[in-house]
Amino acid sequence: MRYPKVSECVDVFEALWPTALAESWDSVGLAVGDPDAEVRSILLALDPMDAVIAEAVVLGSDLVFNHHPLMLKPVKSVNAATLKGGAVHTLISNDIALFNAHTNADSARGGVSDVLISLLGIDDAQPLVPHGEGLTTGIGRVGDLATPTPVRDIARSLSNSLPRTTTGVRIAGDPAATVTRVAVCGGAGDSLFNEVRASGAEVYITADLRHHPATEARDTANRQEGRPQLIDVSHWASETVWLTAAAQQLETEFADRGLTVALQHSAVNTDPWVERY
Ligand SMILES: [Zn+2]
Structure with missing residues (x-):
């Protein structure tokens, strides 16, 4: 057993949630990352929120696997002062890849x-x-x-x-x-x-x-x-239960390929609603 490269993780994701199943308007796949980099640990989350990316930095994760895309709409710059650009900068400067399976994961x-x-x-x-x-x-x-x-x-x-x-x-x-x-x-x-x-x-x-x-x-x-x-x-609740199933599928798929990687669930609750009266 050995650690996969980012490109091999992408192959595993593609086997489970083929890009061809994504809706035409969607944005799925590897958004940030070096295909040749080694991946020892993957953090699974629904949303690429700043708190999730910060968690990945603290945990030393090599890849963040998300359901929702960071950049659904095209961006014109990755200026670190912008919301999306800031996330991209943090990811790259910490050698963290970002991948997402969205409507292809809905469809599969x-x-x-x-x-x-x-x-x-x-x-x-x-x-x-x-x-x-x-x-x-x-x-x-x-x-x-x-x-x-x-x-x-x-x-x-x-x-x-x-x-x-x-x-x-x-x-x-x-x-x-x-x-x-x-x-x-x-x-x-x-x-x-x-x-x-x-x-x-x-x-x-x-x-x-x-x-x-x-x-x-x-x-x-x-x-x-x-x-x-x-x-x-809740949007978050309706999808977060899938992450547990996805982790089990990933565990099997990586093992079948002779690859080992630690899978961690994000502890960040990305449901935006926190109180109700
Ligand atoms: Zn959703």
Whole structure:
């Protein structure tokens, strides 16, 4: 067993979360780093926030693996006085590489939405928006509960199985409605209402639901059969559960290649919301 190079880590990430599965607008892959540098430890986090990068410096991590990209929109400079430039400077001056798998990790089998829906005991979910025909990859997931369940029981179950958050778990629609077919999209999923309705889902679990998409989705539901009911969870919580599954996949994939690397979970909670009254 030996330590991988950054390029070999990228090969492992690519095997698990192929770049080809990413949405066209996304930014995924190696954002900062020397492909030939050796990697002894990887820090896993959702967001490349300053506190996560500072943690990587303190821990002596060689690579930060994130879900969300540091530079989703193009930047015109990496001036250290700017938000993004400052992060890039800190990473380079501490020999830390930065990699992210975003919508490719949402889309992949065993990805973000697969992990989220598996919290409800659904292990055979199908993509809401398949990536190509006949494939098991794609954005969101839809599947059936073993028994019809009131929406409020699903919300309570999620509240117990997801990490505690300030914003909690919220229901729009009828909390007492009994449902079987469940759609989920980890992270912000308010662009998928048409696909959710087409899937026959009776409840839709996602994050970052805003007032207008939520009220319009409920009015649309009320003019039809009342579905889907909506459950809104914390964006951070909906995705952070995936990191544990990702670490297990990485452990196996590195070992299969005769490579050893320490995997650490960031202790920084990057959910921005800290109090509620
Ligand atoms: Zn997200």
